[in-house]
Amino acid sequence: MTALVLTLLMSVVINPSRIESGPEASRYFLRHQLDWIEDESRLKVWEKSFRIGATWADGFANVRKRLSFASRDYLFATRDQPSALEYMATCKQFCEVYNLTRYIVSSGVDDVKVPVFLDGKDTGFTEEIKIGRITFDNKSRILAFSSNPNAMLVYGGDVGLDEFPRHQRAEELYQVAQARVTWGFDLAMWGSHFGNDTLFYRIALDARAGKGGWSHHFTTIEDAVRMGLVEKINETRGTTFTRDGFIADCKKRARDEATYQEAYMCNPKGGTAAIVPWSNIELCRVEVEAERVHLEAGQIKDLFGEFRPETKIARDARIHEFLTGAFPRLLASTARHSLGYDVAASGQGDLAAVYVDRIEAAVSTAAGLMTFRTDDWDFHDVVTRWFMDRVVAVRGAGDKTGLGAKICWELEKHYPGRFVGISFTSSKSDLGFALMNRLATAEKRWPKDKEWDDVATDYYALRKTFVGKKWVFTAGTNQLNQASHCDIGWAGALSDEGGKNAGYTGATEDIQTWGRDRSDRSEEREFAMEG
Structure with missing residues (x-):
């Protein structure tokens, strides 16, 4: 309300009886x-x-x-x-x-x-x-x-x-x-x-x-x-x-x-329930540190410039440098990791999400999260390959339904045995069911600090209903992140699926893939360019 309207309301508060006079009160409410x-x-x-x-x-x-x-x-x-x-x-x-x-x-x-x-x-x-x-x-x-x-x-x-x-x-x-x-x-x-x-x-x-x-x-x-x-x-x-x-x-x-x-x-949608009770979501929030970045389409353009074939090498280097500075703790981790890539290509609509978990026994804990909104497919490609190249012992999975078909096919070919495309059309029920069980047992975890509150509400916004002989999972509203239609939650589910791939073989795998042990940082800049 304007200051004028608020000032006029003073008389209503000071003299409560005036609120009952229709013509007078209707000026304010x-x-x-x-x-x-x-x-x-x-x-x-x-x-x-x-x-x-x-x-x-x-x-x-x-x-x-x-x-x-x-x-x-x-x-x-x-x-x-x-x-x-x-x-x-x-x-x-x-x-x-x-x-x-x-x-x-x-x-x-x-x-x-x-x-x-x-x-x-x-x-x-x-x-x-x-x-x-x-x-x-x-x-x-x-x-x-x-x-x-x-x-x-x-x-x-x-x-x-x-x-x-x-x-x-x-x-x-x-x-x-x-x-x-x-x-x-x-x-x-x-x-x-x-x-x-x-x-x-x-x-x-x-x-x-x-x-x-x-x-x-x-x-x-x-x-x-x-x-x-x-x-x-x-x-x-x-x-x-x-x-x-x-x-x-x-x-x-x-x-x-x-x-x-x-x-x-005021006409509610059909009956669905949260994927798990909120009390289970609370148990998945733990005292742990993890890195997180979000970029909008305009920020991507301002930071790295528009994609042009003739400037791709320099642009890629700027993106690599930015990501290296944004995820130092993730890069330093020597644990086994899994990655989930939920694909969306829009400057205004759904989020694309790259969700990285650190895996310890049966527990996966968020170690890094990057979300962005852009239809710049080159940026999608550079970012996902950077995570696959630079994160130690990572296995990944992505949504190859619709828009994700081409980029997930390319990632599968580039990282055979390490990245798999998942069709939501045929596998969404299985993904949701597996995620539901991991949330219920607190085997899926993420930081408790405020910056990650919208991740908790993203998982909680996933709705379930039992149809025929299987669970059907749909996206509700994330009250703390309206841009995400459970995109972060599905990226987390894909990360779990990626983690099912063959186990990490340690330094031997690093040498086979990169020509040296991952702990060798002596050629950091050259290594970043190779990604």
Whole structure:
């Protein structure tokens, strides 16, 4: 919203009764937002489209309620830490703009240790998480939590579950949340659907039928447009959307009708489940260091120039030099490795991914990851060959379906016995099943640090359903990396498949392939050029 609109809202907060006057309040909020703000029901559920201002409306209602009631906390839970902190910033913004900061005693982010549970049992371990906090002078607080539901265990108060269908541990979160409101507090949840097998969808069905005591709200993107969303966007952002043009833009970005129906029209897709529970994904995240690089098409052009046959040798050398600087730890590793190459050739669409694991007994741990978006096939070729040439004891596999047919055929010929092309058409079910088992047993691992969080959500976004006599695996939405349609996860699966190839024969293989032991770095520059 503009500063002018925010300033006008001051009067609404300072004098809460004015929010109930339709003509006055409609200057600041749309009807679907007002319906949520004005609803004082103890149990509320809101089926909603993406990006219609639901969380903003809840922040407004929440600040107003904390100031109206002493010693009444609000526990806000969402899917990740950035979303939790963004909500706190919104609440604080209300207080600042409305000149109500004098009522804030303290605010900030606290580090808290919470117990780690597995299958409902306390493991004895703890995990450190961050909790956003605003404390008012009437002893009411707003507390914002992210992914770990157990962070809420010691608190009581009103609860809001933001984008609840997309929370990785929704069932566990709900069990904790519903107990927090036992002493007469409120419980609200809202979100856009994520399949029809979620707890949110089941609760929404009850609410639609008038069961369970839930107050039901339902707002599609087309509902919000009819209530003035496009005009509000144009007013605050300076855009010039028409209503029809805005809806057309939503449909274009959704890419298909099923996605549009789920994301914008509150009609969830058919039932699928995550490849493994989130608790298994957590066990695959370990304290280990690994290197990672991502390049967009423009960056590739700026760093290395456009491909031209007459400048290929010099361009290849620049790419080799860049990769050598980006993956020093991977190059220094003397372990056995496997590589997965998920092929995509677009400057704007899906990711291409080269995923390298370090193999130790039955466990494969990510050692390097390169993702890029470009239709520069020469870059694809140079990058994949560099990894195959330079990484010690590496075996690889790539997706030879469709666009990947030619490049995987060439890699197979160039690295016989060391690289194999895999047809997703015939082998995707087997790949997914093998990956599912390795994730379930934590034999597939990757770094726990924040830079790799989207890898965890990429694996978790893989959906499974049992059709006929086999599992069918599809790509869901990666909430932390919208560019990846499980491209990273499938590259990880291909890496496991590549690792099944014949074992490494050590220094003998190095000498046969490169003419010297890999540990010999005396001719590093020449060696890089040979790649």
